[in-house]
Amino acid sequence: MKKSLLRAAITTALTVAFAVPAFANPFSDVPSNHWAYKAVNDLQKAGIVEGYNGKFDGSKNMTRYEMAQIVAKAMTKAQTDDQKGTVDKLSKEFAVELMNLGVKVDGLEKKVDNMVKVSGDARVRYFDTDNSDANDAGSITDYRARVSFDGKINDNMKFNARLSSGNADAEGASKGINLDTANVTFKTYALENTVGRQDIKLGSGYIMDAQMNGLASKVGGLKVFGGNATQNFSTTKDANQVETVYGAEYAMNLGGAKITADYLNNADTDEEIYGANISGKIMNGVTATAEYFKNNDLDADSKAYGVKLNKLGLSATYRDVEAGGLTAYSALNNNHFNEAMNEGGFKGMEYQLDRELAKNTVLTVKHQDFEKQDGAELAGRTSAVVNVKF
Incomplete structure (x- = not known):
């Protein structure tokens, strides 16, 4: 008609x-x-x-x-x-x-609640260092596109699946489509359980922000998990090395501040890492963060202190990470800039700008000015990321 x-x-x-x-x-x-x-x-x-x-x-x-x-x-x-x-x-x-x-x-x-919901994001990243050596990747551009499907199976069960292109170098061909997550969430008494391939993030993502095949359970502010996790960076030829990990996080709000206590155990290396992260408003429009983590087996400490001007989207963070303090699952670790940051530890400033270019489109520019714990200079690292959500 x-x-x-x-x-x-x-x-x-x-x-x-x-x-x-x-x-x-x-x-x-x-x-x-x-x-x-x-x-x-x-x-x-x-x-x-x-x-x-x-x-x-x-x-x-x-x-x-x-x-x-x-x-x-x-x-x-x-x-x-x-x-x-x-x-x-x-x-x-x-x-x-x-x-x-x-x-x-x-x-x-x-x-509508019973309908499968489709969402996703697309990202383009640019990395650059002040110089290129055996520990640096020089200048690299990569991209990633992901599509998520979320649906309700019944009143007590829901599912999630996400397809991802992976981090494909712009200079080369696409690496193909991967099933990034595929899991089912269900309730058992007071527990909310998720089984399958899923995202696991602890605190700010410093000790872990990766995917895991396993089981995670939540009750109140407590989350426990265990399974096989995919590393963000591996020193072996296999860039997607998998290890068995388990851990826990307890999150709470106290006087306007958000506090998380985190624990991660790598069963393959028998390493234990624990610590805490706190963030909160210290004055109008200004947020402060602090975190501390310790690798109990290597006796390596990691500390960070930062401040963010929310209206401007500007933040500055000082990091002090001893050798062995950075895990392969950390949000700081990636396959572009890694070895120099892991060898001997590092310390220095990290600056970041987050700016909304348009609705659902965000630009993030970050510069890391680190040096090794022994004072040896490291190449400055700059990255720019445009992320679009739909």
């Missing part, structure tokens, strides 16, 4: 349900001998249609948004079974537009 005929069709469909006594012609462009005259008149008197500057404009194309407005008004008028039946059919057809209008439709929320 052409959109230009939609007005006439809908007035005919609604007129039986919302017939009211007719009075003078409300629209100058609908003559009394027109086949839809009574329908248009009845709907105007019922307050369902208003027209345009004294005209009905029946030949004008109608947008779905305009149609949803008519349906929304009709929903408030429906009283009889016939009226409710007519409106129910229309509300299902224009469900999305009605939701955008903030109109509640009986059963619509449940229907």
